Amino acid sequence: MGLTSNSTGLGAIDSGLVIEKQHPTDRVIALAGNPNVGKSTVFNELTGLNQHTGNWPGKTVSCAQGTHRYKDTEYIFVDIPGTYSLMAHSAEEEVARDFICFGEPEAVVVVCDATCLERNLNLVLQTIEITPNVVVCVNLMDEAAKKKISIDLEKLEKALGVPVVGASARSGKGLDRLMEKTAGLASGSFSSCPINIRYIAAIEEAISILQPIVEKKAVKNLAPRWIALKLLDYDPALLRSLSDYLGFSVLDDPEISQGLKRALAKLLEHGISKEQLRDKIVSCIVLAAEEVCLDAVTFHKHDYDVRDRKIDRLLTSRRTGIPIMLALLTGIFWLTITGANYPSQLLSQALFWGQDRLGEFFVWIGAPQWLNEMLVLGVYRVLAWVVSVMLPPMAIFFPLFTILEDLGYLPRVAFNLDHFFKKASACGKQALTMCMGFGCNAAGIVGCRIIDSPRERLIAIITNNFVPCNGRLPGP
Ligand SMILES: Nc1nc2c(ncn2[C@@H]2O[C@H](COP(=O)(O)OP(=O)(O)OP(=O)(O)O)[C@@H](O)[C@H]2O)c(=O)[nH]1
Numbered sequence: 001m002g003l004t005s006n007s008t009g010l011g012a013i014d015s016g017l018v019i020e021k022q023h024p025t026d027r028v029i030a031l032a033g034n035p036n037v038g039k040s041t042v043f044n045e046l047t048g049l050n051q052h053t054g055n056w057p058g059k060t061v062s063c064a065q066g067t068h069r070y071k072d073t074e075y076i077f078v079d080i081p082g083t084y085s086l087m088a089h090s091a092e093e094e095v096a097r098d099f100i101c102f103g104e105p106e107a108v109v110v111v112c113d114a115t116c117l118e119r120n121l122n123l124v125l126q127t128i129e130i131t132p133n134v135v136v137c138v139n140l141m142d143e144a145a146k147k148k149i150s151i152d153l154e155k156l157e158k159a160l161g162v163p164v165v166g167a168s169a170r171s172g173k174g175l176d177r178l179m180e181k182t183a184g185l186a187s188g189s190f191s192s193c194p195i196n197i198r199y200i201a202a203i204e205e206a207i208s209i210l211q212p213i214v215e216k217k218a219v220k221n222l223a224p225r226w227i228a229l230k231l232l233d234y235d236p237a238l239l240r241s242l243s244d245y246l247g248f249s250v251l252d253d254p255e256i257s258q259g260l261k262r263a264l265a266k267l268l269e270h271g272i273s274k275e276q277l278r279d280k281i282v283s284c285i286v287l288a289a290e291e292v293c294l295d296a297v298t299f300h301k302h303d304y305d306v307r308d309r310k311i312d313r314l315l316t317s318r319r320t321g322i323p324i325m326l327a328l329l330t331g332i333f334w335l336t337i338t339g340a341n342y343p344s345q346l347l348s349q350a351l352f353w354g355q356d357r358l359g360e361f362f363v364w365i366g367a368p369q370w371l372n373e374m375l376v377l378g379v380y381r382v383l384a385w386v387v388s389v390m391l392p393p394m395a396i397f398f399p400l401f402t403i404l405e406d407l408g409y410l411p412r413v414a415f416n417l418d419h420f421f422k423k424a425s426a427c428g429k430q431a432l433t434m435c436m437g438f439g440c441n442a443a444g445i446v447g448c449r450i451i452d453s454p455r456e457r458l459i460a461i462i463t464n465n466f467v468p469c470n471g472r473l474p475g476p
Pocket residue numbers: 033034035036037038039040041042052053054055056057058059060061081082083139140141142143167168169170171406
């Protein structure tokens with residue numbers, strides 16, 4: 001949860017995503033996927049950049065781009081925020097969806113978690129509906145092997161109709177093959193033939209009314225079937241983006257709006273109201289993902305996640321979750337405060353010894369009194385104080401916090417505290433940023449970007465100021 005150049009300074013400003021190709025042959029590749037599946041890890045491995053990675057969902061909150069050269073062609077990879085579906089609910093999901101739909105990437109790599117492929121396939125199937133240029137990267141194959149889950153990548157590829165590559169991004173395994181498939185698809189040297197999700201008869205009938213009308217319009221690279229489905233689904237934000245992209249207001253087009261009326265009437269004839277439609281669409285996608293996985297994924301150990309579930313219950317149940325959380329956090333604070341005292345003392349002794357020597361040096365060279373006071377008693381002394389007071393607690397707190405992050409404990413803290421934070425009209429994720437605030441207020445405030453709702457984010461930004469950062473903790 002550290003600060004990166006993208007999450008601070010000018011990089012923190014979301015000014016829309018502009019991909020600048022240096023050369024017309026450059027190819028833009030979007031890296032999509034559910035949260036916490038290793039998108040940024042793949043991105044970092046391929047581009048050599050340093051996007052923040054960690055074991056909790058929602059780290060990447062704005063798009064980052066980097067390049068990878070493969071066979072004389074430059075590939076611009078865009079690391080987009082994790083999203084469970086393209087039916088956007090949060091700002092991050094909207095960013096991800098808009099880039100996949102309207103960013104015109106030459107290919108979309110959908111990174112999936114091999115240990116819960118079925119859930120991840122929902123996004124794959126939704127992406128396939130928009131563009132056939134999809135490569136599925138089944139990441140965390142090492143974790144799947146540990147859990148005795150085997151995935152038949154060939155069967156998966158056949159079932160989905162798009163290239164599928166297995167990978168363990170953290171060790172760089174499978175990324176060469178991922179590049180090979182992505183490059184092939186992006187350059188058009190081979191094309192895919194993705195499966196068509198079959199919806200229930202009523203929805204299919206409604207789509208068949210709208211699709212021919214949409215096909216007649218200039219819809220650029222978008223699949224008319226997908227546009228027809230989205231018109232039926234009526235997501236105002238998406239339709240706004242769609243209209244902007246196409247250059248005409250889709251709902252104001254007389255032919256489309258008439259067709260839409262007829263299609264919605266057809267749905268009503270079958271007893272499907274506008275409100276029920278989305279549930280029906282989602283259940284068809286879930287069913288399709290289930291069918292694909294039934295054939296391709298084998299669980300050799302059916303109780304593969306029993307231990308994880310037990311630990312999870314222990315860490316999040318009412319009776320044990322909160323006491324364990326309090327004990328862990330108190331332990332960390334105790335270690336930080338007490339442990340920092342000794343190095344703090346040593347540092348301040350060393351630095352103030354340096355101050356005396358520096359003062360003597362100024363006297364020896366005959367520097368005027370005001371210069372001595374300004375540089376030695378002013379600049380050096382303040383720096384020495386800040387370093388000796390702040391550095392040791394930070395050097396203890398942040399590594400401990402990172403261990404909790406990598407163990408996947410931080411989302412559990414947010415879950416445990418969500419109920420209490422909700423009572424104060426705030427959000428449980430704020431707990432994580434507050435904890436960071438104990439290390440450094442600036443980090444605690446910048447970290448508020450992970451909070452979806454603007455109101456809750458503002459509450460977190462204002463109230464995190466009152467967290468006593470380690471500079472304000474009792475010194476040695
Ligand atoms: N064991 C294992 N861990 C991995 C692998 N790839 C990524 N990880 C770990 O998975 C965690 C999540 O990785 P990220 O790259 O941050 O995931 P992300 O998809 O960018 O996450 P968000 O930005 O939050 O959506 C990190 O702790 C990674 O070290 C892998 O192949 N094997």
